[in-house]
Amino acid sequence: MRTRTLVISLVLFCLVIFAAAIIYYDRSQGTNEPAVVEKTPLVRDYSPVIGPEDAPVTIVEFFDPSCEGCRAMYPYVKQIMAAYPDRVRLVLRYVLFHKGSEEAVRILETAREQGVYKPVLDAVVKAQPQWHDDPNVAAAWEAAKAAGLDVEAARTGMNSSKIDDIIQQDAADVKAVGISGTPTFYVNEEKLSRLGPQELYDLVTSKIESPK
Structure with missing residues (x-):
């Protein structure tokens, strides 16, 4: 009985850790700003x-x-x-x-x-x-x-x-x-x-x- 209880506790603990990791990943993806890359113009005002x-x-x-x-x-x-x-x-x-x-x-x-x-x-x-x-x-x-x-x-x-x-x-x-x-x-x-x-x-x- 004690072994079964211990196994269930470990499973629940792992699920909590996994869920927390998913929440952290989603939040971090949502808060990161996309990299801003300045676009080089194909045409300059001096171009022939x-x-x-x-x-x-x-x-x-x-x-x-x-x-x-x-x-x-x-x-x-x-x-x-x-x-x-x-x-x-x-x-x-x-x-x-x-x-x-x-x-x-x-x-x-x-x-x-x-x-x-x-x-x-x-x-x-x-x-x-x-x-x-x-x-x-x-x-x-x-x-x-x-x-x-x-x-x-x-x-x-x-x-x-x-x-x-x-x-x-x-x-x-x-x-x-x-x-x-x-x-x-x-x-x-x-x-x-x-x-x-x-x-x-x-x-x-x-x-x-x-x-x-």
Whole structure:
């Protein structure tokens, strides 16, 4: 009898301990505040934009001008924008993974200051096989000049603090977003999960049909 009483007491004690543990867990889960993670913007107010500023669909491309994949995708990006000229805009964020990428970005930014960003971008991307991974990017300078860049003025202004700030902020955002390869695309903040022309077109089309 005494043994039975002892067993029952032990069982009841264990149940009380278990119930107390459950109550403590539930309360602790309810009182803990979720971690707040500051979202890094995909678009900065200084970011270069091609297309209408008020377009309902925004393609953000994390873009390395020396990246062969970026060059391969660029004609398809242009085709998508040509198909939807009033509804799609392209925002470029710079990624510097290759030799010569930084100087190529400085060429592009001086071209933007001179008002010839789009033709210089087209020319530099097209000429990329001639200057890919060349730290002096000589062929990029030649292509930019042929597209209308004032090279003398560009070389004078390419190391300005303004361009330094753009490069540094983009580098920080690349790290914060977790970009490990280029090109990486976002369409209205949704990441393109599989890289390919058709996949990008389908994602853009889905956002055009339902932009919100």
